[in-house]
Amino acid sequence: MRQLIYLAVALLLIVTIAYAKDDEDQVTYSDFTLNIGDRIDIGDYRAELIEIQSVKDGIAVMRISKVNGALDEQRAFLQNSANNFQGGSDSGGITITVTDIFDDQSAKVRVEYKESLGTAKKRTSERPAAMLNVPILSVQKSFDKNHISVGDEVKVTITVKNIGTGRAQDIKAEDLPPLPEFSYVVGYPPKIKDALDPGESDSAVYVMNAVKEGSIRVPAIQVSYTDSKKNVKSNNSEPFNILINPKSKANLILTLRPSGPITVDGKGMLNVSLSNQGEASATKVKVEGDIKPSDGLVATGLDKSFFEILPGMKENYSIELSGKKPGNYTVTLRSSFFGGDGAMIQEGRTEVVVLDREYKYLYLLLIIPVIIIVAWMYKRYREYKY
Amino acid sequence: MLNVLMLGVGQCGNRILDAINKEAFGGGGASKLAKYYLRPKFPSRVETLAINTAINDLKELKFTTAKDRLHVPNLHGVGANRNVGKQAFMDNRDVIMGEIEKRGDFDVAFVITSTSGGTGSSFSPLLINELKRQYRNITVITIAVLPFREEGSIYLQNAAFSMRELMDVEAEGIILADNQYMKRFSGDIASAYDKINSMIAQRLLFLIESLDSEMLSVTDLGDFKTVMNGGLRIGTLGFYKADRKNPSVKDAIENSLKPGNLLYPANVTDDAARAMIIVQGSREHLDVDEITKEMEKLSSCAGHVFKGIVVKKGHPKVLSIFTLASAPELEAIYAQAARAMQDEKEKRVRARKQLDDAFAHIEDLEEIY
Ligand SMILES: Nc1nc2c(ncn2[C@@H]2O[C@H](COP(=O)(O)OP(=O)(O)OP(=O)(O)O)[C@@H](O)[C@H]2O)c(=O)[nH]1
Numbered sequence: 174m175r176q177l178i179y180l181a182v183a184l185l186l187i188v189t190i191a192y193a194k195d196d197e198d199q200v201t202y203s204d205f206t207l208n209i210g211d212r213i214d215i216g217d218y219r220a221e222l223i224e225i226q227s228v229k230d231g232i233a234v235m236r237i238s239k240v241n242g243a244l245d246e247q248r249a250f251l252q253n254s255a256n257n258f259q260g261g262s263d264s265g266g267i268t269i270t271v272t273d274i275f276d277d278q279s280a281k282v283r284v285e286y287k288e289s290l291g292t293a294k295k296r297t298s299e300r301p302a303a304m305l306n307v308p309i310l311s312v313q314k315s316f317d318k319n320h321i322s323v324g325d326e327v328k329v330t331i332t333v334k335n336i337g338t339g340r341a342q343d344i345k346a347e348d349l350p351p352l353p354e355f356s357y358v359v360g361y362p363p364k365i366k367d368a369l370d371p372g373e374s375d376s377a378v379y380v381m382n383a384v385k386e387g388s389i390r391v392p393a394i395q396v397s398y399t400d401s402k403k404n405v406k407s408n409n410s411e412p413f414n415i416l417i418n419p420k421s422k423a424n425l426i427l428t429l430r431p432s433g434p435i436t437v438d439g440k441g442m443l444n445v446s447l448s449n450q451g452e453a454s455a456t457k458v459k460v461e462g463d464i465k466p467s468d469g470l471v472a473t474g475l476d477k478s479f480f481e482i483l484p485g486m487k488e489n490y491s492i493e494l495s496g497k498k499p500g501n502y503t504v505t506l507r508s509s510f511f512g513g514d515g516a517m518i519q520e521g522r523t524e525v526v527v528l529d530r531e532y533k534y535l536y537l538l539l540i541i542p543v544i545i546i547v548a549w550m551y552k553r554y555r556e557y558k559y
Numbered sequence: 560m561l562n563v564l565m566l567g568v569g570q571c572g573n574r575i576l577d578a579i580n581k582e583a584f585g586g587g588g589a590s591k592l593a594k595y596y597l598r599p600k601f602p603s604r605v606e607t608l609a610i611n612t613a614i615n616d617l618k619e620l621k622f623t624t625a626k627d628r629l630h631v632p633n634l635h636g637v638g639a640n641r642n643v644g645k646q647a648f649m650d651n652r653d654v655i656m657g658e659i660e661k662r663g664d665f666d667v668a669f670v671i672t673s674t675s676g677g678t679g680s681s682f683s684p685l686l687i688n689e690l691k692r693q694y695r696n697i698t699v700i701t702i703a704v705l706p707f708r709e710e711g712s713i714y715l716q717n718a719a720f721s722m723r724e725l726m727d728v729e730a731e732g733i734i735l736a737d738n739q740y741m742k743r744f745s746g747d748i749a750s751a752y753d754k755i756n757s758m759i760a761q762r763l764l765f766l767i768e769s770l771d772s773e774m775l776s777v778t779d780l781g782d783f784k785t786v787m788n789g790g791l792r793i794g795t796l797g798f799y800k801a802d803r804k805n806p807s808v809k810d811a812i813e814n815s816l817k818p819g820n821l822l823y824p825a826n827v828t829d830d831a832a833r834a835m836i837i838v839q840g841s842r843e844h845l846d847v848d849e850i851t852k853e854m855e856k857l858s859s860c861a862g863h864v865f866k867g868i869v870v871k872k873g874h875p876k877v878l879s880i881f882t883l884a885s886a887p888e889l890e891a892i893y894a895q896a897a898r899a900m901q902d903e904k905e906k907r908v909r910a911r912k913q914l915d916d917a918f919a920h921i922e923d924l925e926e927i928y
């Protein structure tokens with residue numbers, strides 16, 4: 174508004190000057206900010222902003238016409254270069270310059286003319302803003318699992334969707350750089366359709382293999398595309414962090430628990446438990462045992478096998494022992510299995526004591542007199558208690 | 560083997576019996592725990608029985624088995640009253656005698672009692688009569704304990720009357736032990752009792768052992784009876800144990816007769832009627848000539864003297880048993896008792912008279928309301 178007042182004051186001055194210098198016709202200019210469809214009227218001239226062809230290159234299209242039909246021209250204006258019509262302002266025509274392109278909807282335009290043509294005025298377009306024709310691509314990158322261990326296969330899905338209103342063309346997806354923590358198995362680099370209409374989407378999948386443990390930042394994927402006016406645009410997915418755990422392995426723990434000392438010709442039990450405390454299954458588990466010294470303690474059911482022991486699970490079984498000769502024996506059990514990292518071996522051992530038969534009587538020899546003495550003293554106590 | 564019955568009647572008798580049972584666990588001071596690992600060792604078959612009307616006195620015993628303690632229920636005890644005591648015995652005679660008969664036949668019985676309490680002094684004469692009736696050939700010896708003289712007139716009176724009854728019964732004799740005489744052994748009453756009781760126990764066990772042994776010189780139950788029958792049929796015991804410093808058997812015999820080793824104050828040379836001297840020890844200490852010489856010395860004043868010699872490893876031990884021809888100390892007790900009773904009677908008459916004088920004030924008056 175204030176500008177208008179200034180303008181009015183300026184015009185008044187100009188008119189005053191014009192009256193003062195009657196035959197001298199001065200060139201003047203006005204700046205207008207135009208949206209697409211808006212136009213400037215000066216005398217018989219009309220200058221309308223038709224479209225912004227390229228913001229980046231600074232090209233806007235305007236239509237210049239005259240009411241009497243002597244002029245009707247649509248021309249692409251390069252930013253900051255003056256275009257003369259009917260001789261330009263110096264010769265009674267007009268000169269138009271696109272001084273600035275704000276976006277693909279608006280630009281700043283300067284018009285120069287002889288004062289005698291009157292005052293330039295802006296006419297705002299009454300028709301609704303033309304349906305926008307802008308493609309917008311959203312892009313996503315996702316892994317099919319959150320927990321990855323070395324050796325695991327990961328499927329990566331790239332999804333691109335046109336959520337804008339115009340067709341996207343020359344679509345290029347760039348998933349860079351290839352990460353050293355993975356080996357790329359199939360489908361890399363991902364390929365996305367060349368063009369997507371509004372609402373249309375496309376995805377690509379590639380498979381890779383985790384080869385190194387560590388915490389990594391998965392970089393974004395970038396798509397670039399152009400709209401119908403060859404404007405180049407781009408968008409990218411959010412980068413995210415993921416942890417690659419060390420390779421999961423089975424960890425079989427062998428525990429041997431003998432039921433106690435065995436006497437010569439007596440029997441005992443050796444309870445064995447195989448517990449998988451690792452993260453991977455132990456498969457083809459085979460347990461073999463041996464006893465040292467090799468004679469004097471006989472075990473039945475020393476060897477045993479299991480098809481699979483799942484992580485966190487436990488298998489129990491018992492070995493029957495029978496003593497033949499007194500002594501201390503070492504029972505060693507060796508389990509071999511596959512557990513994620515090739516063949517593995519675990520050992521467990523325990524001591525088993527075979528007692529001389531007399532020991533039992535020696536034991537009684539101690540207990541019985543104590544019992545007898547206590548019983549005797551109690552009897553005496555009763556005898557004398559009145 | 561002799562069958563011996565030992566009866567402890569009343570608190571005094573019970574405690575002496577307990578001392579005997581203790582002694583049987585091993586000479587000298589047997590440990591309190593001895594009963595848990597030892598068996599009492601009596602030289603013969605000895606049965607002991609503690610009889611009392613007071614259950615607390617029985618509970619106090621430590622070395623006597625429960626089955627050897629007989630409680631004779633009497634509503635309020637006997638309270639030193641011998642008449643109440645006699646009634647209680649008669650009421651429970653079958654129970655008491657049944658308890659004794661259960662234990663079989665006996666050759667000798669020792670009845671141990673105080674003369675001055677209520678229970679023991681009244682039960683004992685009656686009990687002796689029952690024993691004599693029940694066991695035809697039994698020898699009954701009374702062990703009678705005389706009171707401290709200052710214990711009061713009732714105890715003195717009880718002692719006087721019960722002694723008379725004990726002398727009247729058919730028992731073979733009385734062995735006296737005098738608390739008054741022996742109290743000099745210890746300062747306080749409790750330890751004096753313990754000392755006296757163990758002295759009595761030691762002598763009695765030695766006597767039983769000797770009577771049941773093969774002796775070199777023959778003394779047996781018959782001889783013992785003869786000794787106890789002498790004089791007043793009242794006797795006492797002396798004992799001496801020689802040691803390494805002086806193993807002389809001669810000195811041991813003399814010492815056993817010295818006042819300090821007797822249970823009752825007597826002068827052997829003046830008062831003894833019959834005596835028996837039992838010597839025990841290793842053969843090398845037992846010089847028969849010396850022993851014989853000592854005996855002869857004694858016979859010259861004490862009438863007949865029996866001697867017994869038991870060969871057993873150790874320094875000489877001598878037990879002397881003698882009966883008295885006269886008992887001046889006993890007479891003194893009777894005199895004291897009579898005086899006390901007389902005093903009491905007079906006091907009573909005087910008191911009665913004073914009361915009567917007091918009553919005289921209201922003689923002719925009536926109660927007015
Ligand atoms: N030598 C000795 N005398 C004792 C002992 N205990 C009590 N006397 C004496 O025994 C007399 C009292 O007799 P007790 O045996 O206690 O009386 P009791 O026969 O139980 O009769 P009551 O108690 O009256 O029913 C007193 O002269 C005490 O000095 C003791 O352990 N040893």
Ligand SMILES: [Mg+2]
Nearest residue numbers: 569570613616
């Ligand atoms: Mg009493």
